[in-house]
Amino acid sequence: MINPLSLSGKNIMVVGAASETGWSIVSVLQQLGAMVIMMDKENVQQDVSNNTLPDGTISLTFDIYDVALIEEQISAIYKNLGVVHGLVYCAGIGGVRPLGLTTNIFATEMMNANFFAFLEFVRCVTKKGRLVAGGSIVAVSSVSSIKGLKSKIAYAASKAAADAAVRCMAAELSEKRIRVNSILKGWVTSDMGKDFIVNNRSIDHDNDYNRQLLGAIKPEELANTTAFLLSDAAVSITGTSLLLDGGYSL
């Protein structure tokens, strides 16, 4: 039987690979046969005993939020690999801040990491001859994009900006048969999610967390959903924001 999620022979960029979520995604993609180009500010988790990267991966470290550097990095990847089949943007920053402290500087920093950098990655990777026809782009977004939460204004706005851009890019890139989608995750038990569940939940958001009816979401689930959207199983899915929220937004 052919595995519809197979990514064999595909070169996939994962931006934000060093986070727990990113690493989950890298693992799953690599197991599905992809050559994964990991990009982040620091080296991803390596095989401690051998101090090497896993097979089927390449690591590029640079400030992924410095939009001026992105074109050069992508150009270099293309020169080395000749072609890219997919892009995953799972980088970004979280943050809880009430309106009074949501200064323009804070809001801009959030917007830069969660949206500006994402858009620049897509813009550069979809230049002629880079991302192939039939290529797939996935952004990790959040249910905050569509539902209001207190003290998450800047974060929610940045995710909604990215999701609106996903819809437009899907329309504009459809001619090249490039698909663009995002995943609206609820609280995932890794990185920011872990921090939130452990530290911030009690501040007002307990009722919110309980709305995630199916309970905790593991990073592997996010990775599997990402793989699905990258794969040929999702060949007619574009411009959508897939809910991975355990029922939160019901």
Added chain:
Amino acid sequence: MEGIYMADYLNLTNKRIMIAGVATGIGKTTAILLSELGADLILLDINVKELNETMALLKPGQHFSFPVDLSDILNIEKKVNGIIDISGSLDGFVYCVGIRSRRPLRMITPKVLSEVINLNFGAFLELTRCITKKNNFNSELSIVGISSIAASRGGAGVTAYAASKGAMESAVRCLAKEMAPKKIRINTVVPAQTNTPAYTALQNMAAADEDAILARQYLGLGEPLDVANVIAFLLSANSRLITGSAIPVDGGFLTS
């Protein structure tokens, strides 16, 4: 029914309302309408000549006008405090400023993107943050932003614009929840194609799929007054239970 006085419906007499972006289009029509409904207005615009022209069209009232460059975001706080010192605290705020950016993805450089997001969203957020500080507003303050069908609809050539409006709608959902204890409501109106100079300018550009949009906007092209009417309603006490919403004024587009 107790408390309903039809004669007072949409009466904004003595309500102090700040409107940003009054030179043309929806902002200009909204300013005139609100003055007709009895409001005292504070007009903000970057263009002095057009600011004065709009001012001259208002029904007389306790009106103020201030030329302001809202792209200078870091100075907004100081300016707003100065303005409210003169005019008094606010009952309403409408944000009608925006760049109708139309660019292919490839040409949306970081610099351009930043400008669009800052003016269409960043300044709106900063103004909201400032006017909702203690003593700057009165209880039952109502805030309205102008969004667009682009926030939820994907189209080629409008990525930056759509993102800025998506950000606005999302922020409004959070702000509504957060500011509710202070008795502040905040909403957006969501126009589709509306007959304004900005629309006319876009019609002159190629790659306008305006006709395709109008086909789905089956009630036809909107007029600025159509949108202004809904803004006025959202500013009034009659919309007491409406907050965190994006109200389509779209001739049927979004459900078509």
Added chain:
Amino acid sequence: MTNEEKISLIEDALEIEPSTLKPETLVGNISELDSMGKLTLIVLCDDEFNKKLTGEKLKEFNTVQDILDFMA
């Protein structure tokens, strides 16, 4: 800016292979000038030359030289 430089700018923006366009190339033969391509040209004229190109005006262009003249 020289004509060569302008052509280079146009080729880059429209993602046309360098040195493909000539001043005498017919606008109607440039397949990259689809609706997004036209928008690209309009934005380019505004960004680089501060000229507002409209859809109407664009329809009048016959050759690449007409575009270069507009950019003057």
